[in-house]
Amino acid sequence: MTDLNALGRWATWTEIHQQPDIWRDWGRALDVAGLRAWIASLDVEEVWFCGAGTSAYIGDIVAAGLEGKRFRSVPTTDIVSRPQAFLSGVRPLVVSFGRSGNSTESNGTLDVLDALAPTAPRLHITCNRDGALATRASAGPLKVIALPEATHDAGFAMTSSFSTMLLTTLALFDAPCDVAQRFAALSDQLRGLLPLMGAETPLPERAVYVGSGALAFAAREAALKVMELSAGQIPALWDSSLGFRHGPKSFVTDTTAITVFVSSEMPARAYDMDLIAELRSQFPMARVQAVGVGGDLDIAMPFGAVWAAPLCVATAQIAGVRWAEALGLNVDAPFTGRGTLSRVVAGVKLYPVVK
Known part of the structure; x- marks a missing residue:
């Protein structure tokens, strides 16, 4: 633990x-x-x-x-x-x-x-x-x-x-x-949510983040956080809730941690909830978590889903740190000793702009 x-x-x-x-x-x-x-x-x-x-x-x-x-x-x-x-x-x-x-x-x-x-x-x-x-x-x-x-x-x-x-x-x-x-309202909301995000979660072999609209791209950032902090040891996939069925769902195994960011907007919310039910039925051994309005981690979205994106992504920030720690990594510099990635991207050669 x-x-x-x-x-x-x-x-x-x-x-x-x-x-x-x-x-x-x-x-x-x-x-x-x-x-x-x-x-x-x-x-x-x-x-x-x-x-x-x-x-x-x-x-x-x-x-x-x-x-x-x-x-x-x-x-x-x-x-x-x-x-x-x-x-x-x-x-x-x-x-x-x-x-x-x-x-x-x-x-x-x-x-x-x-x-x-x-x-x-x-x-x-x-x-x-x-x-x-x-x-x-x-x-x-x-x-x-x-x-x-x-x-x-x-x-x-x-x-x-x-x-x-x-x-x-x-x-x-x-x-x-x-x-x-x-x-200030978002500050208060995140302050109350952070302790709930700290619940112990098993170290997964893979992770998936999905959502609809703006939260689909929040899912993209969430997946990146997990891959970065785990130094690639936890492959992470992202997609939209509707798009996930069109092939990317093949990524899921029994040891995958799946997070669905549940929108406050209809009909997006209905599609998010349908996917959660489907995944829980098809992958009973996988961990499927609903994060958002009425979810396992209930995040109210009074200002709309896009304003709640940083609240949703914070769940992946927390999980990424916990999983990196469990893997024995340097959380602040996961790629230490590899020389493959750096905090500020290096190694890109710029070429002249052709007018």
Whole structure:
């Protein structure tokens, strides 16, 4: 059995548990009115959410959760490799996410914009006040949101950086609300949920996370957290609740931990619940957990499913740390000694932008 007190020696465990305090304080400090006014003043056709890895998944969650608007998730890894495919005859607001703000693809995207869309407005949301996203100038309109220093996670896995960048983006692009009040409510909710997420769970051989809409992409981030923290020793799959039956369900074994993020929205919630019943019937030996409205871990979603995404993902953050500890790994640096992955991605060679 994992000693919960011992987990406190890991920065990652602390960074997960500091999220309620960060959200509450940041909700009061963020200049929502000024930033929303600046965004409204821009003459843009689309808003692009750009990042790599977890930072890209923030864009996926937002674009899926805020329907009916011209929002696109465009990973920096795609922009850098095929810039002309995106920047042709369009003037977007490019919203860039970065924990360090120094990844090769973050810099490469800025190079692409300088070459092909120098006057396109940019909004940089970063956890590092000294990184390229925070310090590099632009020929066009630019705003930089430097999150609190505490969000600049020291651990390998992005946790508070992910959630705070996501909530910041929702505060700026979802329907107007009392952001300080909403962040405080989410803070209280996560604070109450975290002890419930600490229940002992057997170490699985595989993990699956599924959901609908924005929560499908929250499932993507959840699966990544488990793979990162376990250094790949626990393969993890993600999909949508309806898409999972179309082949990916073949991944499930009797020793798979399956988590379904249950939406508050209909008919998505009905499909989520149907899948849970099916999986429990077909795989009675597997552990199937419903996380969300009315689930085994009951997460209310008064502001909609997209705002609950960081609450759902926190379950995988907690599970990932516990499972990494059980595997005897360095939770803050699971790939120590391998040289295959690093906290800030390295080894990417940038090529010149062809105009």
